[in-house]
Amino acid sequence: MDDITRKKAFRSRLESLKRENRKLSERLADLKKEKELLRRDLNMTRRLLAEIPGPVILVQDERMVYASKSAWEHLGYSEKEFLRQPLIGLIHPRSVEFANDFMKKLSSGKPVPGPFEIYMRKKNGQPMACEVHWKKIRYQRKIAFLFNVIGLDSRKMLEKETSQSEKFRAITKMAAWLSRDYEQSLVSVREQFSRFRDSRPVVDRALIRALHGVEARLEMGNIISRKLSCLVKTQNDPSDVSTFDLKKIVREAVRISSLDRHEDENAPIKVRTYLRDLSPVEGHCSEIRDAFVSMILNAADAMPEGGEIYVTTEE
Numbered sequence: 443m444d445d446i447t448r449k450k451a452f453r454s455r456l457e458s459l460k461r462e463n464r465k466l467s468e469r470l471a472d473l474k475k476e477k478e479l480l481r482r483d484l485n486m487t488r489r490l491l492a493e494i495p496g497p498v499i500l501v502q503d504e505r506m507v508y509a510s511k512s513a514w515e516h517l518g519y520s521e522k523e524f525l526r527q528p529l530i531g532l533i534h535p536r537s538v539e540f541a542n543d544f545m546k547k548l549s550s551g552k553p554v555p556g557p558f559e560i561y562m563r564k565k566n567g568q569p570m571a572c573e574v575h576w577k578k579i580r581y582q583r584k585i586a587f588l589f590n591v592i593g594l595d596s597r598k599m600l601e602k603e604t605s606q607s608e609k610f611r612a613i614t615k616m617a618a619w620l621s622r623d624y625e626q627s628l629v630s631v632r633e634q635f636s637r638f639r640d641s642r643p644v645v646d647r648a649l650i651r652a653l654h655g656v657e658a659r660l661e662m663g664n665i666i667s668r669k670l671s672c673l674v675k676t677q678n679d680p681s682d683v684s685t686f687d688l689k690k691i692v693r694e695a696v697r698i699s700s701l702d703r704h705e706d707e708n709a710p711i712k713v714r715t716y717l718r719d720l721s722p723v724e725g726h727c728s729e730i731r732d733a734f735v736s737m738i739l740n741a742a743d744a745m746p747e748g749g750e751i752y753v754t755t756e757e
Contacts, residue, residue: 695734709748
Protein backbone atom coordinates (compact mmCIF):
# COMPACT_ATOMS: atom_id res chain seq x y z
CA MET A 443 0.00 0.00 0.00
CA ASP A 444 2.84 2.35 0.77
CA ASP A 445 4.36 1.89 -2.70
CA ILE A 446 1.02 2.49 -4.40
CA THR A 447 0.45 5.64 -2.33
CA ARG A 448 3.91 6.98 -3.11
CA LYS A 449 3.43 6.31 -6.83
CA LYS A 450 0.11 8.15 -6.82
CA ALA A 451 1.66 11.09 -4.99
CA PHE A 452 4.59 11.11 -7.41
CA ARG A 453 2.30 11.06 -10.45
CA SER A 454 0.16 13.82 -8.95
CA ARG A 455 3.23 15.94 -8.30
CA LEU A 456 4.53 15.23 -11.80
CA GLU A 457 1.25 16.31 -13.37
CA SER A 458 1.26 19.46 -11.25
CA LEU A 459 4.79 20.30 -12.37
CA LYS A 460 3.83 19.72 -16.00
CA ARG A 461 0.89 22.11 -15.64
CA GLU A 462 3.11 24.73 -14.02
CA ASN A 463 5.70 24.25 -16.76
CA ARG A 464 3.05 24.79 -19.45
CA LYS A 465 1.87 27.97 -17.70
CA LEU A 466 5.44 29.26 -17.41
CA SER A 467 6.08 28.46 -21.07
CA GLU A 468 2.93 30.34 -22.05
CA ARG A 469 3.90 33.27 -19.81
CA LEU A 470 7.40 33.32 -21.29
CA ALA A 471 5.94 33.37 -24.79
CA ASP A 472 3.66 36.26 -23.79
CA LEU A 473 6.60 38.18 -22.32
CA LYS A 474 8.59 37.68 -25.50
CA LYS A 475 5.66 39.04 -27.51
CA GLU A 476 5.36 42.02 -25.14
CA LYS A 477 9.09 42.67 -25.39
CA GLU A 478 8.91 42.61 -29.17
CA LEU A 479 5.91 44.96 -29.14
CA LEU A 480 7.73 47.32 -26.77
CA ARG A 481 10.80 47.25 -28.98
CA ARG A 482 8.67 48.09 -32.01
CA ASP A 483 6.87 50.85 -30.09
CA LEU A 484 10.19 52.30 -28.96
CA ASN A 485 11.58 52.26 -32.48
CA MET A 486 8.38 53.79 -33.80
CA THR A 487 8.49 56.46 -31.09
CA ARG A 488 12.07 57.30 -31.97
CA ARG A 489 11.20 57.53 -35.66
CA LEU A 490 8.23 59.72 -34.80
CA LEU A 491 10.39 62.01 -32.64
CA ALA A 492 12.91 62.22 -35.45
CA GLU A 493 10.16 63.48 -37.77
CA ILE A 494 9.08 66.31 -35.44
CA PRO A 495 10.12 69.67 -36.94
CA GLY A 496 13.02 71.13 -35.03
CA PRO A 497 15.30 69.52 -32.47
CA VAL A 498 13.71 67.28 -29.81
CA ILE A 499 15.39 66.50 -26.49
CA LEU A 500 14.13 64.08 -23.84
CA VAL A 501 15.34 64.85 -20.31
CA GLN A 502 14.97 62.60 -17.28
CA ASP A 503 16.54 63.20 -13.86
CA GLU A 504 18.23 66.29 -15.33
CA ARG A 505 20.02 64.07 -17.87
CA MET A 506 19.48 63.84 -21.61
CA VAL A 507 18.32 60.35 -22.53
CA TYR A 508 17.39 61.02 -26.14
CA ALA A 509 17.99 63.69 -28.77
CA SER A 510 16.77 63.75 -32.34
CA LYS A 511 19.28 64.00 -35.15
CA SER A 512 18.35 67.62 -35.85
CA ALA A 513 19.10 68.50 -32.21
CA TRP A 514 22.77 67.60 -32.31
CA GLU A 515 23.20 68.61 -35.96
CA HIS A 516 21.84 72.12 -35.33
CA LEU A 517 24.41 72.67 -32.58
CA GLY A 518 27.28 71.07 -34.48
CA TYR A 519 27.76 67.91 -32.37
CA SER A 520 27.82 64.23 -33.13
CA GLU A 521 25.16 62.17 -31.35
CA LYS A 522 27.62 60.74 -28.81
CA GLU A 523 29.16 64.15 -28.12
CA PHE A 524 25.73 65.67 -27.67
CA LEU A 525 24.39 63.07 -25.23
CA ARG A 526 27.59 63.19 -23.17
CA GLN A 527 27.07 66.91 -22.59
CA PRO A 528 25.42 68.01 -19.34
CA LEU A 529 22.16 69.75 -20.14
CA ILE A 530 23.37 73.08 -18.77
CA GLY A 531 26.47 72.74 -20.98
CA LEU A 532 24.26 73.28 -24.03
CA ILE A 533 23.04 76.65 -22.74
CA HIS A 534 24.84 79.84 -23.74
CA PRO A 535 26.22 81.87 -20.79
CA ARG A 536 23.72 84.69 -21.36
CA SER A 537 20.86 82.25 -20.62
CA VAL A 538 22.48 80.04 -17.96
CA GLU A 539 20.89 81.86 -15.00
CA PHE A 540 17.41 81.55 -16.50
CA ALA A 541 17.99 77.88 -17.39
CA ASN A 542 19.17 76.99 -13.87
CA ASP A 543 16.15 78.71 -12.33
CA PHE A 544 13.83 77.00 -14.82
CA MET A 545 15.18 73.51 -14.10
CA LYS A 546 15.00 74.04 -10.32
CA LYS A 547 11.36 75.06 -10.57
CA LEU A 548 10.62 72.21 -12.97
CA SER A 549 12.19 69.62 -10.66
CA SER A 550 10.39 70.97 -7.58
CA GLY A 551 7.00 71.13 -9.29
CA LYS A 552 6.73 74.92 -9.11
CA PRO A 553 4.93 76.82 -11.91
CA VAL A 554 7.16 77.51 -14.89
CA PRO A 555 6.52 79.37 -18.15
CA GLY A 556 5.16 77.61 -21.22
CA PRO A 557 7.06 78.36 -24.42
CA PHE A 558 10.11 80.46 -23.62
CA GLU A 559 13.04 81.92 -25.51
CA ILE A 560 16.62 81.03 -24.71
CA TYR A 561 20.11 81.07 -26.18
CA MET A 562 21.66 77.64 -26.68
CA ARG A 563 25.39 77.16 -27.18
CA LYS A 564 26.76 75.65 -30.37
CA LYS A 565 29.85 73.45 -30.30
CA ASN A 566 31.93 76.41 -31.51
CA GLY A 567 30.63 78.52 -28.62
CA GLN A 568 28.34 80.72 -30.71
CA PRO A 569 24.83 81.46 -29.38
CA MET A 570 21.76 80.07 -31.11
CA ALA A 571 18.45 81.85 -30.44
CA CYS A 572 15.67 79.33 -29.77
CA GLU A 573 12.05 79.08 -28.72
CA VAL A 574 11.50 76.08 -26.47
CA HIS A 575 8.21 74.21 -25.99
CA TRP A 576 8.09 71.56 -23.27
CA LYS A 577 5.80 68.82 -22.02
CA LYS A 578 5.83 66.68 -18.89
CA ILE A 579 5.51 62.98 -19.83
CA ARG A 580 6.22 59.49 -18.50
CA TYR A 581 9.11 57.60 -20.03
CA GLN A 582 9.89 54.05 -18.90
CA ARG A 583 7.51 54.49 -15.95
CA LYS A 584 9.28 57.62 -14.71
CA ILE A 585 8.60 61.33 -15.08
CA ALA A 586 10.47 62.95 -17.94
CA PHE A 587 10.36 66.22 -19.89
CA LEU A 588 10.18 66.50 -23.65
CA PHE A 589 11.62 69.68 -25.16
CA ASN A 590 10.92 70.83 -28.70
CA VAL A 591 13.48 73.46 -29.71
CA ILE A 592 12.65 75.84 -32.55
CA GLY A 593 15.42 78.00 -33.96
CA LEU A 594 14.72 81.73 -34.10
CA ASP A 595 16.21 84.44 -36.19
CA SER A 596 18.82 86.07 -33.94
CA ARG A 597 17.75 89.46 -35.28
CA LYS A 598 14.25 88.90 -33.88
CA MET A 599 15.68 88.05 -30.48
CA LEU A 600 17.85 91.16 -30.60
CA GLU A 601 14.85 93.28 -31.62
CA LYS A 602 12.84 91.87 -28.71
CA GLU A 603 15.64 92.53 -26.23
CA THR A 604 16.00 96.07 -27.58
CA SER A 605 12.25 96.61 -27.27
CA GLN A 606 12.26 95.36 -23.68
CA SER A 607 15.21 97.63 -22.88
CA GLU A 608 13.40 100.63 -24.36
CA LYS A 609 10.27 99.82 -22.35
CA PHE A 610 12.33 99.61 -19.18
CA ARG A 611 13.93 102.98 -19.92
CA ALA A 612 10.48 104.48 -20.50
CA ILE A 613 9.23 103.06 -17.19
CA THR A 614 12.34 104.41 -15.46
CA LYS A 615 11.74 107.89 -16.86
CA MET A 616 8.09 107.81 -15.83
CA ALA A 617 9.08 106.65 -12.34
CA ALA A 618 11.60 109.50 -12.12
CA TRP A 619 8.92 112.06 -12.99
CA LEU A 620 6.43 110.54 -10.57
CA SER A 621 9.02 110.35 -7.81
CA ARG A 622 10.01 113.99 -8.27
CA ASP A 623 6.44 115.33 -8.39
CA TYR A 624 5.28 113.05 -5.58
CA GLU A 625 8.18 114.04 -3.34
CA GLN A 626 7.49 117.73 -3.93
CA SER A 627 3.85 117.24 -2.97
CA LEU A 628 4.84 115.29 0.13
CA VAL A 629 7.23 118.02 1.23
CA SER A 630 4.46 120.60 1.00
CA VAL A 631 1.97 118.42 2.89
CA ARG A 632 4.53 117.60 5.59
CA GLU A 633 5.29 121.28 6.11
CA GLN A 634 1.60 122.16 6.44
CA PHE A 635 1.02 119.23 8.77
CA SER A 636 3.97 120.20 10.99
CA ARG A 637 2.77 123.81 11.23
CA PHE A 638 -0.72 122.71 12.23
CA ARG A 639 0.50 120.15 14.77
CA ASP A 640 3.01 122.51 16.38
CA SER A 641 0.79 125.59 16.39
CA ARG A 642 -1.31 124.54 19.37
CA PRO A 643 -1.88 121.56 21.67
CA VAL A 644 -4.57 119.16 20.53
CA VAL A 645 -6.82 117.62 23.19
CA ASP A 646 -9.74 116.35 21.12
CA ARG A 647 -9.36 112.56 20.85
CA ALA A 648 -11.04 112.31 17.46
CA LEU A 649 -8.72 114.99 16.11
CA ILE A 650 -5.71 113.23 17.63
CA ARG A 651 -6.69 109.98 15.90
CA ALA A 652 -7.16 111.88 12.64
CA LEU A 653 -3.70 113.44 13.01
CA HIS A 654 -2.21 110.01 13.64
CA GLY A 655 -3.92 108.80 10.47
CA VAL A 656 -2.48 111.70 8.48
CA GLU A 657 0.95 110.97 9.94
CA ALA A 658 0.64 107.34 8.92
CA ARG A 659 -0.39 108.32 5.39
CA LEU A 660 2.60 110.63 5.16
CA GLU A 661 4.87 107.81 6.25
CA MET A 662 3.35 105.47 3.67
CA GLY A 663 3.85 108.25 1.13
CA ASN A 664 7.52 108.27 2.07
CA ILE A 665 7.67 104.52 1.49
CA ILE A 666 6.04 104.86 -1.95
CA SER A 667 8.43 107.66 -2.83
CA ARG A 668 11.43 105.54 -1.86
CA LYS A 669 10.10 102.62 -3.91
CA LEU A 670 9.82 104.88 -6.93
CA SER A 671 13.36 106.08 -6.29
CA CYS A 672 14.55 102.46 -6.17
CA LEU A 673 12.98 101.90 -9.58
CA VAL A 674 14.75 104.95 -10.96
CA LYS A 675 18.24 104.14 -9.73
CA THR A 676 19.86 101.04 -11.17
CA GLN A 677 22.45 100.79 -8.39
CA ASN A 678 22.40 101.54 -4.69
CA ASP A 679 24.42 104.53 -3.63
CA PRO A 680 27.15 103.40 -1.20
CA SER A 681 26.48 106.54 0.84
CA ASP A 682 23.00 105.18 1.65
CA VAL A 683 24.52 102.27 3.57
CA SER A 684 24.83 102.77 7.32
CA THR A 685 25.15 100.80 10.54
CA PHE A 686 22.00 100.77 12.64
CA ASP A 687 20.16 99.07 15.49
CA LEU A 688 17.68 96.58 14.03
CA LYS A 689 15.53 96.64 17.17
CA LYS A 690 14.93 100.35 16.70
CA ILE A 691 13.98 99.79 13.06
CA VAL A 692 11.49 97.07 14.03
CA ARG A 693 9.90 99.31 16.68
CA GLU A 694 9.48 102.08 14.10
CA ALA A 695 7.92 99.61 11.66
CA VAL A 696 5.47 98.41 14.33
CA ARG A 697 4.53 102.01 15.15
CA ILE A 698 3.99 102.96 11.50
CA SER A 699 1.96 99.85 10.75
CA SER A 700 -0.23 100.39 13.82
CA LEU A 701 -1.04 103.92 12.67
CA ASP A 702 -1.95 102.73 9.20
CA ARG A 703 -4.23 99.85 10.19
CA HIS A 704 -7.97 100.38 10.49
CA GLU A 705 -8.89 97.75 13.02
CA ASP A 706 -12.31 96.27 13.55
CA GLU A 707 -13.26 96.45 17.23
CA ASN A 708 -14.64 92.92 16.95
CA ALA A 709 -11.45 91.62 15.33
CA PRO A 710 -8.50 93.31 17.05
CA ILE A 711 -4.96 92.62 15.93
CA LYS A 712 -2.07 92.82 18.37
CA VAL A 713 1.55 93.03 17.33
CA ARG A 714 3.88 91.52 19.92
CA THR A 715 7.63 91.94 19.71
CA TYR A 716 10.44 89.88 21.20
CA LEU A 717 13.53 91.88 20.38
CA ARG A 718 16.74 90.29 21.55
CA ASP A 719 20.06 92.11 21.64
CA LEU A 720 21.75 92.11 18.25
CA SER A 721 25.00 93.21 16.76
CA PRO A 722 24.74 96.39 14.66
CA VAL A 723 23.42 95.74 11.16
CA GLU A 724 24.85 97.33 8.04
CA GLY A 725 22.49 98.17 5.19
CA HIS A 726 19.78 100.53 3.96
CA CYS A 727 17.82 101.14 7.15
CA SER A 728 14.83 102.81 5.45
CA GLU A 729 14.41 99.95 2.99
CA ILE A 730 14.62 97.37 5.77
CA ARG A 731 12.08 99.30 7.83
CA ASP A 732 9.74 99.49 4.83
CA ALA A 733 10.08 95.73 4.39
CA PHE A 734 9.02 95.15 8.02
CA VAL A 735 6.07 97.55 7.61
CA SER A 736 4.91 95.68 4.51
CA MET A 737 5.23 92.30 6.25
CA ILE A 738 3.20 93.43 9.26
CA LEU A 739 0.47 95.00 7.12
CA ASN A 740 0.30 91.91 4.90
CA ALA A 741 0.00 89.69 7.97
CA ALA A 742 -2.78 91.90 9.34
CA ASP A 743 -4.65 91.77 6.03
CA ALA A 744 -4.47 87.97 6.18
CA MET A 745 -6.31 87.90 9.54
CA PRO A 746 -9.80 89.36 8.95
CA GLU A 747 -11.01 87.81 12.22
CA GLY A 748 -8.19 89.35 14.25
CA GLY A 749 -5.29 87.73 16.02
CA GLU A 750 -1.72 88.26 17.09
CA ILE A 751 1.39 89.00 15.04
CA TYR A 752 4.75 88.09 16.53
CA VAL A 753 7.93 89.86 15.45
CA THR A 754 11.25 88.72 16.84
CA THR A 755 14.91 89.47 16.23
CA GLU A 756 17.84 87.23 17.02
CA GLU A 757 21.36 86.52 15.88
